Amino acid sequence: MFGVAGLGATARAWAEERYGPFLSRRAPTFGVRVRATERYRPGRTPRPSATWAGGRFALASHPSRAHGDLGRRRVDFRAGPGPALNPDLFRLLCSFLLMQKGGVLLHASSVVDEGRAWVFSGPSGSGKTTIAGLAGDRPVLNDETIALRPAPRGWEACATPFYGSGGPSMARTNERAPIRGLCFLRKADHFARRRLSASEAVARAFPEVMLPKRDDRVTTRLLDTLAALVATVPTWELAFKPEPALWSYLDGLD
Amino acid sequence: MDWTDAFPVRKSVPWRTLDTEALVVDVKGGLLYPLNSVGARIWDLCDGARSVDEIVGVLAAEFEAPEPTIRADAIEFLERLADAKLVSIERRRKGESR
Numbered sequence: 001m002f003g004v005a006g007l008g009a010t011a012r013a014w015a016e017e018r019y020g021p022f023l024s025r026r027a028p029t030f031g032v033r034v035r036a037t038e039r040y041r042p043g044r045t046p047r048p049s050a051t052w053a054g055g056r057f058a059l060a061s062h063p064s065r066a067h068g069d070l071g072r073r074r075v076d077f078r079a080g081p082g083p084a085l086n087p088d089l090f091r092l093l094c095s096f097l098l099m100q101k102g103g104v105l106l107h108a109s110s111v112v113d114e115g116r117a118w119v120f121s122g123p124s125g126s127g128k129t130t131i132a133g134l135a136g137d138r139p140v141l142n143d144e145t146i147a148l149r150p151a152p153r154g155w156e157a158c159a160t161p162f163y164g165s166g167g168p169s170m171a172r173t174n175e176r177a178p179i180r181g182l183c184f185l186r187k188a189d190h191f192a193r194r195r196l197s198a199s200e201a202v203a204r205a206f207p208e209v210m211l212p213k214r215d216d217r218v219t220t221r222l223l224d225t226l227a228a229l230v231a232t233v234p235t236w237e238l239a240f241k242p243e244p245a246l247w248s249y250l251d252g253l254d
Numbered sequence: 255m256d257w258t259d260a261f262p263v264r265k266s267v268p269w270r271t272l273d274t275e276a277l278v279v280d281v282k283g284g285l286l287y288p289l290n291s292v293g294a295r296i297w298d299l300c301d302g303a304r305s306v307d308e309i310v311g312v313l314a315a316e317f318e319a320p321e322p323t324i325r326a327d328a329i330e331f332l333e334r335l336a337d338a339k340l341v342s343i344e345r346r347r348k349g350e351s352r
Contacts, residue, residue: 199275203288206277219268219279227270 003028004085006035006077011084018083019161021174030097031074038063038080048088050096050212059096064089070100091145091162095210099218103149104225107208108182109164110141110157116180117157118250119146120238121208126185129166130242138247141177143170145210148179148229155179155233181234181253188239191249201235202226261344262309262332263302271298278340287340292317296331300341306332 001024007015011034016023040063048061058067063080066089075093079086095105108121109128120131132143144164146157156176163171184196184204196204205226206213213219236253240246269278276294278287289297295316299309310328314321335341 197275198272199277199288202270202272202277203286206279206286213279213284214281216266216268216281219281223268223270223277223279227272230272 001026001029002032003030004032004034006033007084014083015085018085018087021159021172022161029073032077032093033075034077034079034084036080036084037078038065040080047214048092048212049214050092050218051215052096052217057096059089059092061086061089061092066093068093087162091160091210092212094147094160094162096218098147098149099211099221099225101149102225102228103147104205104222104229105160105210106146106148106205107144107210108146109143109170110146110159111135112139112141112175112177113180113247113250115177117141117177118180119148119157119182120185121182121205122185123208125187127187127240127242128185129164129170130187131185131240131246132166132170134242134244134246136244136247139173139175139177140170141173141175148182150228151178153178155229179233181236181250182229183236183238183250186237186239187242189241190239191241191246192239193253194237196230196235196237198227198230200237201230204235204237205229257306257329257332259345259347260306261302261304261346262300262306262335262341263344264297264300265340265342267340269297280338280340283338285338287338292327293331296328297335300332300335302344 046062051058055070064086066075066077068075098105106121108119109132110117110119120128129143132140141157141159142163143166145160145162147160148155148157157179158176159174161171209222267279269276274291276289276297299312310325313324336343
């Protein structure tokens with residue numbers, strides 16, 4: 001839960017529209033101070049980065065960057081040109097802080113079926129948005145970015161505002177649901193599935209976690225988190241054809 | 255490479271054992287290496303205290319395969335780990351401290 005300060009009237013209106021379903025009047029747990037200070041620099045675009053040491057952290061998604069203090073629960077958010085609450089850096093910030101809570105922000109779509117969430121992960125083009133589009137009247141948590149976090153009764157999938165090619169309509173609900181299964185997608189002309197071993201599942205999930213993995217502490221924490229996830233959540237490799245029959249096929253996975 | 259008196263040492267990289275397999279991350283290269291159960295066992299044994307001969311001996315006792323095959327496969331695997339800079343190979347005589 002963020003309390004955001006430093007937005008001008010235009011930026012505030014933009015943020016309220018962009019993150020509308022996720023706004024809350026509850027007390028924030030983290031303070032974010034936004035300043036538009038950064039500029040694009042000539043030359044090769046630096047890769048996003050996330051580093052963390054001694055309770056302090058630094059994140060960068062060119063040209064924006066942020067640094068913060070986990071103990072004081074404050075973030076200095078330095079935005080570049082464009083949206084003041086830059087979605088790329090804001091997503092990176094959410095991912096980093098979720099990792100601190102034992103969860104992960106995954107490149108995935110998720111659909112709630114009979115009260116439990118199927119999570120569909122994979123690289124771009126694997127079918128995440130396609131499946132979200134097949135949801136019918138089932139709630140879609142998002143078509144691109146899903147927060148997975150441990151809860152008292154097991155892991156749950158949570159909606160996020162970071163939508164993909166399905167557009168803003170894929171991020172219009174702020175819901176969560178216990179995870180029924182995590183599927184790594186492959187488009188096909190048939191349905192097929194294979195249960196993944198723990199190491200296969202972690203190896204498939206690792207590249208889909210929305211964090212740069214060039215810091216030892218971040219990477220070690222991610223491995224531990226994913227190992228905990230796949231220890232309790234069933235994971236599958238899923239070949240699918242884009243038809244509503246998908247949902248009855250998934251019923252047979254349990 | 256001459257593997258006599260060679261002691262493989264894991265580099266300080268993030269890794270994790272899952273069941274009998276393992277995942278090793280090359281943070282600088284941004285690569286993740288999945289290791290099968292034999293690879294994971296070799297990785298685990300690369301603690302700098304065991305020579306290649308001793309590692310082969312442990313593997314021969316735990317896996318059903320001829321020792322020359324195990325030796326050849328283990329050395330090929332260690333060469334790949336060394337090429338990826340995930341292990342270093344220390345040279346010292348048996349009993350010589352690190």
